[in-house]
Amino acid sequence: MKKIKYLLVFVLLTLSLVLASCQPAAEAPAEPAVVPEEPAVVPEEPAVVPEEPAEEIPADSQLEIFSWWTAGGEAEGLNAMFEVYSALYPEVEIINATVAGGAGANAKAVLATRLQGGDPPDSFQVHAGLEVEKYEPSTYLQPIDDLLDPAVFPQDLLDLLLYEGHYWTMPVNIHRSNVLWYNPKLLEENNIAVPTTMEEFFAACETLEAAGLIPIAMGTKDGWEGAHVFESFLPAALGADGYRGLWTGEVSWNDPGVTQALEDFLTMMEYVNEDHSALTWDAAGEYIIADQAAFMIMGDWAAGWFASKGYADFGWAPPPGTDGIFVALSDAFSLPKNAPNEQAAIHWLEVAGSKAGQEAFNPAKGSICARIDCDNAAFEVVPETYLYLTSAAEDWASDAIVPSVVHGAAAYESWATDFKDVITLFVTSGDVARTQSDLADLCVAAGICQ
Numbered sequence: 001m002k003k004i005k006y007l008l009v010f011v012l013l014t015l016s017l018v019l020a021s022c023q024p025a026a027e028a029p030a031e032p033a034v035v036p037e038e039p040a041v042v043p044e045e046p047a048v049v050p051e052e053p054a055e056e057i058p059a060d061s062q063l064e065i066f067s068w069w070t071a072g073g074e075a076e077g078l079n080a081m082f083e084v085y086s087a088l089y090p091e092v093e094i095i096n097a098t099v100a101g102g103a104g105a106n107a108k109a110v111l112a113t114r115l116q117g118g119d120p121p122d123s124f125q126v127h128a129g130l131e132v133e134k135y136e137p138s139t140y141l142q143p144i145d146d147l148l149d150p151a152v153f154p155q156d157l158l159d160l161l162l163y164e165g166h167y168w169t170m171p172v173n174i175h176r177s178n179v180l181w182y183n184p185k186l187l188e189e190n191n192i193a194v195p196t197t198m199e200e201f202f203a204a205c206e207t208l209e210a211a212g213l214i215p216i217a218m219g220t221k222d223g224w225e226g227a228h229v230f231e232s233f234l235p236a237a238l239g240a241d242g243y244r245g246l247w248t249g250e251v252s253w254n255d256p257g258v259t260q261a262l263e264d265f266l267t268m269m270e271y272v273n274e275d276h277s278a279l280t281w282d283a284a285g286e287y288i289i290a291d292q293a294a295f296m297i298m299g300d301w302a303a304g305w306f307a308s309k310g311y312a313d314f315g316w317a318p319p320p321g322t323d324g325i326f327v328a329l330s331d332a333f334s335l336p337k338n339a340p341n342e343q344a345a346i347h348w349l350e351v352a353g354s355k356a357g358q359e360a361f362n363p364a365k366g367s368i369c370a371r372i373d374c375d376n377a378a379f380e381v382v383p384e385t386y387l388y389l390t391s392a393a394e395d396w397a398s399d400a401i402v403p404s405v406v407h408g409a410a411a412y413e414s415w416a417t418d419f420k421d422v423i424t425l426f427v428t429s430g431d432v433a434r435t436q437s438d439l440a441d442l443c444v445a446a447g448i449c450q
């Protein structure tokens, strides 16, 4: 009789753990260690089984969201999504845990330390693509296959999100890495047409420089921005397939196209503001707003930033040589194992993946929805980004889509980090041959090239 009672308690406890974890039933046995081995220590009363384990959020529950979105546009977008969440779950206190530094320059290290120390936030920002490997999904994350509806996301994105047979993160947007922002007033005053080739670009820069202007605004303070710009120069020289091949081993890093990209990048650096190493990407953008600089190559979060400054006069084009090529990335949110407020985090992912959440977030962020069913009209709420985002959506539908490396899509984080470091060094050394050989070595070290 006692044995039967133990068995019943055991079964009920196991059942409650399965329900509370909100994972597919098949995942439940993955953590058998938490089931008490000694039935004697288990209270005998089945009353300990929570009555509504899966759905009830305690009134005092919190939700800690970890990201690096502190710049204008980024912060507004995140807040807009928080508002959607709070309208649904007013009892949950949101803790906005940000670590400043574009592209996660500082946040990623803080996050890794927290995960290793057993102190995960309830959800954190990860790029769609191979970046997720950095967070050892099988150790630190829960799959979200049950939360992500593949029918509402484009296939290109789903391909990026699937890692080791599971979806681990909920995508909130699609960003474009390769955008040439420009100040139309300065171009017009100097009789410059928007350049489409490197030759035209550098000729325009000569004219602007002669007029006493900064041709290209750039900040390299956080150590990723040079590599970010270079990621536009690679497809310019190699085309979409050539660029893709660099990350799959089908195209050699010793290819003359890479030499060309490095040389063009070096030429471009001659036209950049002298204080670039002291400025972040957004601080450099002030030169555009102040009519002191004409061009800036940066991802389209810059549109959100311009909007946050009330600046709507910017123009945009693909950087020279990349017409028809969309270097893509996507921001997404994870569900860590042992998230302190797991149910609140699950609801966060539901909001982040929802039409309402994405329509609130993206107009301010300067990105298009990850979902395929957002209404263009919803983007009118931020007039400064509306026209740009309408054109970005069109390009996303028609361009060749290639993955960003600096923002987590194309390569494992370790390779992407080394890539950034090599280009940061190149910004000061200007040594083309050495840099190209270092880049080739990185591909070998990553196990992709022979």
Ligand code: GAL
Pocket (backbone or CB within 6 Å): 068, 069, 074, 101, 102, 103, 104, 127, 175, 299, 301, 329, 330, 331, 407
């Ligand atoms: C990227 C991120 C964008 C934007 C940018 C600058 O890595 O995907 O959402 O925040 O960094 O911080």
